[in-house]
Amino acid sequence: MIRVVRGPTPKGLKSAAPRRLRKAIESFNKSGAPSAPLNATFVGYGSTATKQVLYSAQHGKCAWCERRTDFSSAPVEHYRPKGGASRHPRNNRPSVVDPAHYWWLAWDWTNLLFACARCNDAAHKANYFPLLPGSATVPAPTAPLPVDGASLPSSNSEQAALLDPAGAVNPLDHLEWAPVDSTQAMRDWTWQVVGRTPRGSATIATRSSGSWRRTCEITQRPDCCRASKK
Numbered sequence: 001m002i003r004v005v006r007g008p009t010p011k012g013l014k015s016a017a018p019r020r021l022r023k024a025i026e027s028f029n030k031s032g033a034p035s036a037p038l039n040a041t042f043v044g045y046g047s048t049a050t051k052q053v054l055y056s057a058q059h060g061k062c063a064w065c066e067r068r069t070d071f072s073s074a075p076v077e078h079y080r081p082k083g084g085a086s087r088h089p090r091n092n093r094p095s096v097v098d099p100a101h102y103w104w105l106a107w108d109w110t111n112l113l114f115a116c117a118r119c120n121d122a123a124h125k126a127n128y129f130p131l132l133p134g135s136a137t138v139p140a141p142t143a144p145l146p147v148d149g150a151s152l153p154s155s156n157s158e159q160a161a162l163l164d165p166a167g168a169v170n171p172l173d174h175l176e177w178a179p180v181d182s183t184q185a186m187r188d189w190t191w192q193v194v195g196r197t198p199r200g201s202a203t204i205a206t207r208s209s210g211s212w213r214r215t216c217e218i219t220q221r222p223d224c225c226r227a228s229k230k
């Protein structure tokens with residue numbers, strides 16, 4: 001995972017987001033969250049134009065695993081999930097789910113990323129969005145909400161465990177690459193991502209095990225300059 005700089009909100013999203021959010025609020029006021037009518041409003045955040053901006057900003061790579069990803073088959077992904085947030089550690093029970101989070105961020109530019117289908121699937125990030133121990137949880141909104149969205153909650157008070165590739169902190173302050181077996185000759189090393197901090201470890205656990213690609217953020221080549229040469 002490397003840092004992503006999204007740039008300004010794409011024009012199409014900027015003009016469509018208030019209208020789409022208004023529809024979602026109307027559905028929420030009638031049917032609540034989660035609900036099928038609200039889920040049916042989750043369209044339009046991943047237009048080709050919006051995805052193209054993310055794709056370019058991310059150098060054609062998945063925000064999570066950094067694998068080069070086919071534009072047409074990959075989704076626009078939400079950092080904070082739009083259809084309920086799983087808070088428990090992956091594979092740990094009991095499940096702790098906030099089912100009404102974070103539908104109101106479905107069209108928020110700062111919540112969108114380009115990701116590969118694998119990272120977005122149920123075996124990987126899916127709806128996982130754990131918080132750091134002791135973090136406040138933003139309360140889900142309650143109906144009726146004004147349709148202009150003025151009273152929707154801010155997520156600023158939450159301390160997310162999952163690193164945001166486009167967030168305020170550099171993911172590489174929390175993650176590093178280490179050889180799987182440093183007793184081998186260096187030319188034979190393979191690499192694994194490890195957490196340098198609790199957020200780094202939580203991010204690896206949330207995205208689940210599996211392949212992360214180690215890619216230099218400067219040259220865009222794998223196995224370039226970010227190795228922990230121990």
Ligand SMILES: [Zn+2]
Binds near residue numbers: 062115117118120
């Ligand atoms: Zn991926």
